[in-house]
Amino acid sequence: MFLSAVLLSCMFPAQQAPTLKDDQVVAFSRLALDSIVREFPNKPGQVYVGPESAVVPRDLHPVFYGSFDWHSSVHGHWMLVRLLKTHPGSSVEKEIRALLDEQLTAKGLQAEADYFEPKQNRSFERMYGWAWLLQLANELRTFEGDEDAARWAKNLRPLEDRIVELLLGYLPRLTYPIRTGVHPDTAFAFSLELDYARAVGNAQLEQALVQKIHKFYADDAFYPVRYEPSGEDFFSAGLNEADLMRRVLDQKKYSAWLEGFFPELENGHLGNLLRPTHVSDVTDGRLVHLAGLNLSRAWTLEGIASALPEDDKRRVFLDRAAQSHREVGLEYVFSGHFEGEHWLASFAIYLATRTGTTSTGH
Secondary structure (H helix, E strand, O other), rough: OOOHHHHHHHHHOOOOOOOOHHHHHHHHHHHHHOOOOOOOOOOOOOOOOOHHHHHOHHHHHHOOOOOOHHHHHHHHHHHHHHHHHHHOOOOHHHHHHHHHHHHHHHHHHHHHHOOOOOOOOOOOOOHHHHHHHHHHHHHHHHHOOOOHHHHHHHHHHHHHHHHHHHHHHHHHHHHOOOOOOOOOHEEEEEEEHHHHHHHHHHHHHHHHOOOOOOOHHHHOOOOOOHHHHOOOOOOOOOHHHHHHHHOOOOHHHHHHEEEEHHHHHHHOOOOOOOOOOOOOOOOOOOOOHHHHHHHHHHHHHHHHHHOOOOOHHHHHHHHHHHHHHHHHOOOOOOOHHHHHHHHHHHHHHHHHHHHHOOOOOO
16 A cells, blocks of 8 residues: 555564664655644644634644644654654654754744643643653653754743643542543553653652552453444553553563453453454545554554563464554555544554653653
C-alpha cells in the first residue's frame, strides 16, 4: 500500500533496539512536517460562549492549530522531537529543527497555556491531549545536551505546568476509570502521565497517579476479551490496562495479576486481542481508527511481554501477536489520505522506537 522499504525494515523483533533507515525517518517525519502546519480541515473542540468564540483554529491555538485537532498536533510535534533524539544526523534533521523553532515559541506556548484559564476550557483535551502534551514535555526535558530541546522545553514549561496543575486537580474528582477504545481511556493517559512524572522527578504527581491506578485496577480480573474491538477503536482498553499495571507492580506481583486478568493467556487464548484488525475504508476518519488499534495493541503487547520473566511461556504468544499487529498496522500509515496520515505516524514511531519501554524514567 505504501513505501515497502519503510514497512519491511520496521518489522524488527519486539525486543530489538529501534533503528530506522534515513529514508524511513524522512518518510515518517514528512507526514508530521506537512500536517502540523495544515490548519484545515480542522475539528477544534471549542466551547462557544458567544459570537466572539467563532474564530479560526490558529487564533485559538497559535502552536497546536494543525493536524486536524489539538492532540494530533501535539503528538505530531512529539514525534519530530522523538526522531531527533533517537535518530540524530538524519537528512531531515535541519528541516525538523527549523519548523520546531517556528512552532515552539515562548509567546505561542504561553497563549496555549492561557487557553486553559477560562472555566469552559479547563476540561479541553482531558486526558488524551494532556497525556500527549506531557509526553512531549518528557521528550524535551530528557533530551540531554541538546540546546534546541532545552530552549523548547523552557518555552513549553508554562503549558506543561498548567496541564500538571489541572491533572492534579482532576485526579481526586475522578471516581471511576474510563474504559474505552478511544480518546478518554484512563489507562492510556495514566501510562504516559506516569512515565512523565518519573522522568522529570515529579513525586507528587507520581504518588497521586500510583494511588489512583491501584484503586482503579489492582483487583481487576477475568477481563472480557471477546468484547473487543468496537468498530472505531484505536485502543484496547484491556491491553492498555495491562500495559499500565506493569509500571506499578514488581515482576512477581505483575505476573500474578496478569494471570488473573487474562487467565487464558497461558494457553494462547486472548479472544480477539491476539488477532489484527482490518480497516474497510481508510478514507473514513472513524473507521481508520482500527489502523491505530493495530499499532497501539503492538506496543502494549510488547510492553506486557517485557515485564514477564524470560522463560514465561506467555511471552511467546504476546511477542507473536505484537509482530502480526505491527505488520498489519504499518500497512495503513502511508495511505495517501489525511484522515489517517495526520496521526498514524505518531503511533508508528511510538511503537517503532519502543517509547513506552525505553523512555519511562523508571
